[in-house]
Amino acid sequence: MLTVRRRTVIVNLVDGRTTLIGVRRWSWPWQVRLSDARLHRGTGHPEQPVDGLVLIPRHRVDWIQVMG
Template identity: 65%
Template sequence: MNLVDGRTTITGERRLSWPWQVRLTGAELHRGPTDSSPVDGTVVIPRHRIDFMQVVG
């Protein structure tokens, strides 16, 4: 998913989601084409911070 700041992308496995937030596990944070880092634990992202989300099943 791309966040509204236009520079940050987060990939991972979607877990529990509610209308106001999305939770990801096994996430990786991307801040450019070559800059990425793994994220430990569960990432909780408020829906109002998400610009675009693609779910692949």
């Protein structure tokens, strides 16, 4: 599976508190790549922008929601 389209996604990690919101880039079955990402932790702190490209291994992803 090779994904080419760029779509905004919400990625919730398996720890249950960490969420990344960003634009999905080239993704393979073993990882998710995001650019223009923002990190939101469930601690009440504001979102933090993330520099560069974020690589998330699939085994760390709980669920992904595509925004559009």
